[in-house]
Amino acid sequence: MKTEVLKADAAGIARAAEVLRAGGLVAFPTETVYGLGGVATRDEAVERIFTAKGRPSRNPLIAHVGAPEVARRIAVFDERAERLVARFWPGPLTIVLPRRPGSGLSPRVSAGLPTVAVRMPAHPVALALLRAVDEPVAAPSANRSGRTSPTTAEHVLADLAGRIELVLDAGPCEVGVESTVVDLSEPDRALLLRPGGLPRAEIEAVIGPLEGRRPGEPVRSPGLVGRHYAPSKPVRLDVREVAPDEGLLAFGEDVPPGAKVTLNLSPAGDLAEAARSPFAMLRELDRADVRAIAVVPIPGEGLGEAIRDRLRRAAMEAPADA
């Protein structure tokens, strides 16, 4: 299959909507990362997403919507979910809720779970496309499973050229890390399943404290544990001294000297700026003539929680589970 690349103008978006409605796969920009979309009510389209990514079928997908009503057709909202939606949608927040029976959603989207993850992205191209399709669109990150998430159309093509119908190109993504995933599927608990583009503190200010997984409790979301975002080279974290054959991922003005190649996530020490490029910079250091990748300590507050999570998982040795 030849993968078409179109500029994300009105004609490109109209063509992308047509491809999706016909059951095809389209990679499109969101404010977080590029997503690989297929209509979420069509089993064959959803099945093809798993195949194109090489994603294990037990790792569920996020259903993207162009309006909250579309999410309410497939998920059962409670009052907490409504408050979050009113405050943060469109935006980088995914909410896991009970599936609505009879909604027509492909069961594969949920990978057999009784829940579904929903999000309304803030990117104008994503919104225009989702509204044109007027169906929920399942859209995991548009990378091969286990690899770094794509923040440009070139990253998408590097992983998926020949495996999908179309890429809509709207340049680099604004946020750069994936959405924050909050699980509200049980009435008395709110869990943070994945830190992401919306800082935890902003969510807690609206619905109170977010819990983590309890000790011994099974993992709810197989894609959220284990090695992921993985470059082919070893990654070392919280480094203060660098070896001469290493590539350095720096942050702020305090840059350890001596690396063969140095890239800085944000020379000014700004976490929102830093969140835009960890994936692109990991890809670049992976291609550079260095033996390993060293990363300086990144502060854990605000968007730093998501950046640290992605880097920690890029550094893990266990094989990808997602």
Ligand code: AMP
């Ligand atoms: P991706 O779209 O590739 O960034 O991954 C989306 C993440 O959301 C995956 O890690 C999934 O495991 C998680 N997810 C999607 N649906 C659900 C669900 N119903 N319950 C829990 N986690 C989910």
Ligand code: MG
């Ligand atoms: Mg992903």
